[in-house]
Amino acid sequence: MSSSTNPLWEYFHRGEKQNSAQYETWCKGCVKYYLDKEQRELEERIRNEDEAKKYQEQQKAFKEACIAAGSVRGEETAFITHLLGSHRNKTQQECLHASDEAKVEAKRQREQGTSSTVHAQGKTTALKCQISALVDTPGSLSEPSSSPASKKLRQTHLKTYNALQMPFSDSEVEALQAQALRAQVSSKSPETLFEDQEMLKFIGMLRKEAIHIMPTAKVLGGRLLTAAAATVEKKLEEILRGQVLGMS
Ligand SMILES: [Zn+2]
Structure with a gap:
């Protein structure tokens, strides 16, 4: 099953690619657990800070929660093992923080058998790699989306976890x-x-920083409106001229 369609991805934050084919991910339940644990202390600490500092600190707290939760290999079998635990390895217990919804889905997929997973891992790995490089990843907001796939693959290891995808x-x-x-x-x-x-x-x-460049009523109703009106007028003129030429 493709990484973009398997519903288990819903339950994991996607971070960096660890190699050309695999992402590093974090269980959303686990991250939320560690985040909530520190939340009150964090809020108390940043209460009087400005927005930028608050944002920075929250981003930091999110990263720390990810570290505390530990990363999971970004593929379905690893998701299932994290959510349900492992039969073979008794030290790998089931996740205590994930939603029931996530576990039900994991159970369903585990019971469905491994046949499809084994099949998918073999010959489609290269294809998956290509597709995931092309898919617009949430972490790539800082990059122009037009950058070629090969460039993207080389660049990914430089990026840090993007705060823009941080949940509220x-x-x-x-x-x-x-x-x-x-x-x-x-x-x-x-x-x-x-x-x-x-x-x-x-x-x-x-x-x-946008606060400092917000247009006042004077600018909004004056310069900006006049400029917008001029653009409309010019376009209209072009359309009309085109029609006149077409008629003659
Ligand atoms: Zn978990």
């Missing part, structure tokens, strides 16, 4: 949603503010 903790989600409400009320925006596609695209572009 429960408390972060709470804080973020509370601020969303304040922003909506304070700006007298409609409650559908964060359902607007252009708004979501805009939020996706933001980083902390």
